[in-house]
Amino acid sequence: MTTIVISGKGGTGKTNIAALLVRILSENKLVLAIDADPDTNLADALGFPVTKTVGDIREGFLDEKDELAPELDKQSYFESRVMSIIEEADRFDIIAMGRPEGPGCYCYANNILRAVIEKLEGNYEMVVIDTEAGLEHLSRRTVRDIDLLLVVSDVSKRGLDTADRIRALANELNIRVKRIAVIANRVRNEHDREKLKNMAEKMNLELIGFIPFDEELAALDLDGLPLTQLKDDSPAFEAVKDLVERLDLN
Amino acid sequence: MAEEFPFEISPMYEGERVRKGDMYVELGGSTKDGFELVQVVDDPNEVEDGKVTLIGPDILDMEEGGFYPYGMIYKVAGEQLETDLEAVLERRHHEFQPYMQGYMHLNQRYDIWVRISKDMIKNGLKSFEQIAKATMMLYKNELPFIEKMEAIYITDEEKVKEELAKAMEIYKARDERARAMHDEDADVFYGCTLCQAFAPTSVCVVTPDRTSLCGAMTWFDCRAAAKVDPEGPNFPIEKGECLDELKGEYTGVNEKAVELSGGEYDRIMLYTFMEYPHTSCGCFEVIGFYMPEVQAIGWVDRNFPAATPNGLPFSSMAGQAGGGKQTLGFLGIGIQYFFSPKFLQGEGGWTTTAWLPKDLKDRILEAIPEDMRDKIATEEDATDVTQLMEFMKKVNHPMVAKWAAEEEEEVEEAAEAAAPEAAAMPQMPMMQPGMMPQMQLPAFAPSGGAAGGIKLVLKNANIKVEKIILKKKE
Ligand SMILES: Nc1ncnc2c1ncn2[C@@H]1O[C@H](COP(=O)(O)OP(=O)(O)O)[C@@H](O)[C@H]1O
Ligand code: SF4
Numbered sequence: 001m002t003t004i005v006i007s008g009k010g011g012t013g014k015t016n017i018a019a020l021l022v023r024i025l026s027e028n029k030l031v032l033a034i035d036a037d038p039d040t041n042l043a044d045a046l047g048f049p050v051t052k053t054v055g056d057i058r059e060g061f062l063d064e065k066d067e068l069a070p071e072l073d074k075q076s077y078f079e080s081r082v083m084s085i086i087e088e089a090d091r092f093d094i095i096a097m098g099r100p101e102g103p104g105c106y107c108y109a110n111n112i113l114r115a116v117i118e119k120l121e122g123n124y125e126m127v128v129i130d131t132e133a134g135l136e137h138l139s140r141r142t143v144r145d146i147d148l149l150l151v152v153s154d155v156s157k158r159g160l161d162t163a164d165r166i167r168a169l170a171n172e173l174n175i176r177v178k179r180i181a182v183i184a185n186r187v188r189n190e191h192d193r194e195k196l197k198n199m200a201e202k203m204n205l206e207l208i209g210f211i212p213f214d215e216e217l218a219a220l221d222l223d224g225l226p227l228t229q230l231k232d233d234s235p236a237f238e239a240v241k242d243l244v245e246r247l248d249l250n
Numbered sequence: 251m252a253e254e255f256p257f258e259i260s261p262m263y264e265g266e267r268v269r270k271g272d273m274y275v276e277l278g279g280s281t282k283d284g285f286e287l288v289q290v291v292d293d294p295n296e297v298e299d300g301k302v303t304l305i306g307p308d309i310l311d312m313e314e315g316g317f318y319p320y321g322m323i324y325k326v327a328g329e330q331l332e333t334d335l336e337a338v339l340e341r342r343h344h345e346f347q348p349y350m351q352g353y354m355h356l357n358q359r360y361d362i363w364v365r366i367s368k369d370m371i372k373n374g375l376k377s378f379e380q381i382a383k384a385t386m387m388l389y390k391n392e393l394p395f396i397e398k399m400e401a402i403y404i405t406d407e408e409k410v411k412e413e414l415a416k417a418m419e420i421y422k423a424r425d426e427r428a429r430a431m432h433d434e435d436a437d438v439f440y441g442c443t444l445c446q447a448f449a450p451t452s453v454c455v456v457t458p459d460r461t462s463l464c465g466a467m468t469w470f471d472c473r474a475a476a477k478v479d480p481e482g483p484n485f486p487i488e489k490g491e492c493l494d495e496l497k498g499e500y501t502g503v504n505e506k507a508v509e510l511s512g513g514e515y516d517r518i519m520l521y522t523f524m525e526y527p528h529t530s531c532g533c534f535e536v537i538g539f540y541m542p543e544v545q546a547i548g549w550v551d552r553n554f555p556a557a558t559p560n561g562l563p564f565s566s567m568a569g570q571a572g573g574g575k576q577t578l579g580f581l582g583i584g585i586q587y588f589f590s591p592k593f594l595q596g597e598g599g600w601t602t603t604a605w606l607p608k609d610l611k612d613r614i615l616e617a618i619p620e621d622m623r624d625k626i627a628t629e630e631d632a633t634d635v636t637q638l639m640e641f642m643k644k645v646n647h648p649m650v651a652k653w654a655a656e657e658e659e660e661v662e663e664a665a666e667a668a669a670p671e672a673a674a675m676p677q678m679p680m681m682q683p684g685m686m687p688q689m690q691l692p693a694f695a696p697s698g699g700a701a702g703g704i705k706l707v708l709k710n711a712n713i714k715v716e717k718i719i720l721k722k723k724e
């Protein structure tokens with residue numbers, strides 16, 4: 001199993017790139033897409049509006065726990081709840097983590113959920129996790145080992161600064177990351193490329209790809225249509241496909 | 251039983267998901283009835299070992315991609331088996347069935363959700379009989395005290411409904427029995443150290459009469475977790491000798507407490523508030539606070555946002571008392587503990603409670619003894635101690651009698667030069683509870699090191715002190 005986490009500054013294109021990755025990777029592999037953004041955009045981008053999230057299950061458990069039969073195995077109960085909210089597409093499954101915790105004690109619930117999701121991940125060849133900006137939840141949630149942490153940057157110094165911070169945070173937290181790399185998104189021209197390349201080099205960041213600004217993608221997003229409708233020869237699609245091949249993820 | 255099955259059987263298939271596209275049929279789940287039931291039969295002659303009965307269509311008669319009802323009943327017999335073990339045996343069903351490759355089994359009892367993969371059929375699965383036989387083989391291998399075992403599988407819609415209704419009665423009776431279990435009936439308690447991640451000296455002791463303070467772990471949950479993952483955060487605590495039945499002190503608990511708290515404390519009483527209380531890690535659903543002015547306890551839950559009569563809201567008290575220390579004057583508990591017959595048993599049970607938020611009171615009203623229900627104030631009756639005192643007098647709260655009695659016993663031990671700051675002595679230390687893990691009384695050495703004596707005023711005190719050492723400063 002290979003775990004890819006998509007991170008980066010807000011609005012840089014994480015969700016769109018995650019969706020394209022899921023689409024492309026699932027041509028050859030069984031993929032689990034985890035939407036770790038409370039807004040559940042990834043699910044929408046993949047054409048599966050999610051109705052229930054892991055967060056809902058967790059809250060439900062806190063409300064229900066006193067009524068559950070005393071001898072019920074709570075882990076197995078949880079597990080089946082989680083299984084029941086997975087959306088099954090042809091080639092990939094998708095699960096949404098939903099809203100973060102409210103007040104109250106989540107130690108036990110989170111401990112079980114971590115085990116359940118770890119077990120679930122074992123069923124797939126690829127796990128793609130789209131996150132909200134920041135990395136905090138990775139430390140307390142499901143992911144411990146990350147094969148590839150892809151930080152999406154827009155064409156800006158701040159995008160790269162965020163990448164730098166994420167790298168520092170990943171080192172601090174107890175997360176094992178095999179490789180951290182940056183992809184620049186919405187790149188319009190050669191000038192953008194050159195500038196980003198130079199900056200990344202100075203910051204010692206591994207910049208592994210450029211995704212061009214894509215009119216068609218922007219238009220789909222504007223209409224709220226899923227990225228599954230993006231044509232195979234659109235520039236963004238081709239760029240992500242090229243990235244997948246170069247990274248040998250296929 | 252050297253049975254040959256057309257599928258692999260191994261724990262490594264546990265957790266295997268059969269996706270919709272790969273499934274041959276779905277059984278039970280959200281669309282159809284389904285259940286599993288293990289029944290202990292006393293008369294071994296009523297069980298025919300290894301027999302499988304199927305009522306309804308067999309697997310190959312089912313339509314690919316279809317959804318069907320599914321009932322699995324097992325009858326077991328054995329010298330050492332008794333009805334009380336049924337739930338334990340049934341849990342194992344959920345463990346064993348997923349060992350079969352291509353067979354997904356989720357949830358328990360009347361909520362089971364099974365999928366059989368197309369691969370299983372392709373590899374030669376022909377009948378539910380093979381599933382039942384494999385399951386029984388696992389049972390008998392793992393649990394040799396099962397001497398005889400027979401299975402009845404049902405896929406007929408009507409029959410499943412009928413048997414499910416009967417099973418519901420059995421589950422219900424079982425739950426009632428489990429709920430009626432008390433600390434006296436258990437040989438072991440369980441510990442949980444999950445929260446040591448942020449409260450390094452905290453140990454939850456979970457007993458049948460004392461659900462964990464986060465409310466998530468019952469004694470049954472801990473028992474199961476300890477068995478499944480012996481290296482995990484849940485472990486058995488041998489009760490040992492019972493030192494005090496009323497207050498709930500056990501040698502086994504004390505030993506574990508020393509060990510797991512890193513020597514932070516060495517005694518825990520399970521049913522007390524003031525004496526060697528259970529630690530509070532910060533996860534508790536409700537916190538209790540002693541109000542020295544009225545010599546009674548108030549409780550507040552997380553959902554109550556305002557200040558309690560002691561002037562503090564839940565959050566500040568949680569901040570002070572959490573962290574895994576024995577904090578005298580505070581106690582974190584799970585809501586279910588209110589319902590326990592052992593609730594503060596060591597100190598008079600409900601008679602010491604004087605205040606609860608209205609919502610919480612309504613929620614746990616059943617737990618409160620009838621004669622105490624009107625005597626416990628809510629925020630509608632009192633928002634500070636003065637009002638609370640008035641209220642308690644008005645309803646003649648049991649603690650009021652104590653106030654009067656003790657007023658007369660006021661002790662004064664005065665010596666020449668009084669040290670005034672130390673005079674207002676040992677009221678419950680509301681200020682810095684974290685400072686007194688061993689419940690030493692606050693330092694009352696005379697200030698400034700002057701050779702003066704001390705003045706000890708015990709006002710309205712209700713503390714049992716084992717040892718007071720007064721030393722002159724060298
Ligand atoms: N390559 C691209 N070309 C054009 N527009 C893009 C591209 N990538 C992202 N966008 C647009 O940028 C906005 C933010 O993208 P999104 O994937 O939601 O970002 P994030 O998940 O990082 O918040 C969206 O409106 C999206 O349409
Ligand atoms: S509060 Fe709950 S999760 Fe935490 S240690 Fe106690 S029983 Fe375990």
Ligand SMILES: [Mg+2]
Nearest residue numbers: 014015037041
């Ligand atoms: Mg997003």
